[in-house]
Amino acid sequence: MRKISLNDGNKIPIVGLGTYKATEQEGIESVAAAISKGYSLIDTAAIYGNEEAVGKGIKASEVLREDIFVTTKLWRENLGYESTKKEFEKSLKRPDVDYIDLYLIHWPANAKNYDNWQKTNADTWRAMEELQAEGKIKSIGVSNFFQEHLEALFQTANVIPAINQIEFHPGYWQEELTAYCKKQNIVVESWSPLARGKVFENKVLETIAKKHNKSVSQVCLRWIIQHDVIVIPKSTSPERIQENIDLFDFELSAAEMEKINKLPQMGFSGELPNIWPDKV
Template structure:
C-alpha cells in the first residue's frame, strides 16, 4: 500500500492519511482499529473526550504490529486545562491506552474568555505541562486543535516549543484558509477533522462531477483535495470497505483549476463549533 508522509517541525514523520476514531466505542472501536491497522493505516486519532482510549489501545495490541510502527494521537479535553490538570489528564489517557508514550498530544480546544477568567494563562499552563512531558519522553510531538491565530499568538508568547500540529475543521465548504496560512507560514502542520463536511459533500453537483471525471468517489475526491493542500487528514469509519476506499487516493491528482473550484464552494457542513464560543454553537 502506498502512503504519502509529512515531516513535522520537530522531525517526526507522520502519514498524510490517518484513521479517526470519534464515536468508535466498545467492541466496534477495538475491531475497527484492528482492521484499520490490518489494511495499512499507521496514524490513529483519539481523544479523552471520545471515551474510547481503552478500545484504541486494545486494537493496537490485537493488531500484532510493533508499537514503533504506529503513530497514536490523543487530546487534552478543554475542561482539564491548567498545569496540574494537564499532567493528571495525560496520565489517565496513557493508562487507558496502555502505552508507554503517546506520539502526538494535542490541546483539544483552547480556553476562552467565556469559560476562563484568564484564558491565556490556562492555555500557557497546559502547554508548559506538555513541554515537560515531551522532555520526559512521554510525548513525541505536542500540538493544538481548533486554535485560531489569536490563541496561537498568545501561546507563543510563553511557549518554549512551537506547536507541531493544529488539528482543525477543514473540508469543502469550510476550510479556514486564514488559519491554514498562519500556521503553514510558521511551520505548524495542519490536520483536517470532519473532511467530508458531516456528509454534506455527497450529492453536491460540483463534487459529483469532478469525482466522476476522475473515476473516484466523492469521499476520495475530498480526501485528495485535503492532502493536496499539504494537510493531513483523519477520516473516520467503521466499515472495512470505506477504510479501503479512503486509502485509495494516492493514484490520482487534482489540477490547480479543480482545486480552486473546490476551494471556492459556498459554506456547507460547518459544525457550528467555534473556539471562542464553546460550549455553545453558532
C-alpha cells in the same frame, strides 16, 4: 504511505483513522482493520471514551507499537498545569502504551470559560512541554486554535506546536488560518473532512469524482492532502476504511483544486473556539 515532516523532526502519515463515536468493540475492530489495510496513524481523544479500545485494536493488529502513530487529546474542561499532568497519565494508561506520539489541547481556553484564558493555555502548554522533555510524548500540538490563541501561546511557549487540528473540508477550510499555520511552520490536520456528509449533495464534487472514477469522499480527501493537510476520516466499515486510504493513484488538477476551494460554505459544524460550549 506519504508522511509529513513536523517542526520537531518527527514524521506523521498524511492519512489516518479517526475514531470519534467508535464504541468499544467497534473501536477495537476498526483500528485493527485499518492497520491491516496500511494505516499507521490512529486519532483518538479522552472525550471520545475509546482510548482503551484503540490500545486493544493496536495490540490485536500485532503490528509493532513503534510502527503506529497514536494521537490523543486533552479535553477543554481539564486545562491547567496540574490537571494536564493528571489527565495525560490517564490517557497513557487507558491504551496501555509507554508513550503518546502526538498530544493535543483539544480546544483552547477562552474568556467565556476561564478568567485568564491566556494563562490557562500557557500553563497547559508548559505541562505538555515537560511531558515531551520526559519522553512521554513525541510531539505536542493544539486543536481548534485560532490565530489569536496561537499568538498568545507564542508569548510563553518554548516549543512551537507541531500541529493545529482544525475543521477543514470543502465549503469550510479556514484558508487564512491554514496559511498562518503554514507560515509558522505548524502542520494543519483536518477534522470533519466530509463536511458532516454535506459533500455528497454537491454537484461540483460529483462531476469531479465521475471524471476520476472515484467516490466523492475520495475526491474530498485527495483535495485535503493536496493542500499538504493531514486527514483522519472516521469509519468503522472495512470497505470505507479501505476506500479512504485509496487516494494515491489519482491527482486533482489545479483547476479542480480551485473549483473545490471556491465552493460556498457547507457542512460547518457551528463549533467555534471563542464561544464553546455554545454553537452558533
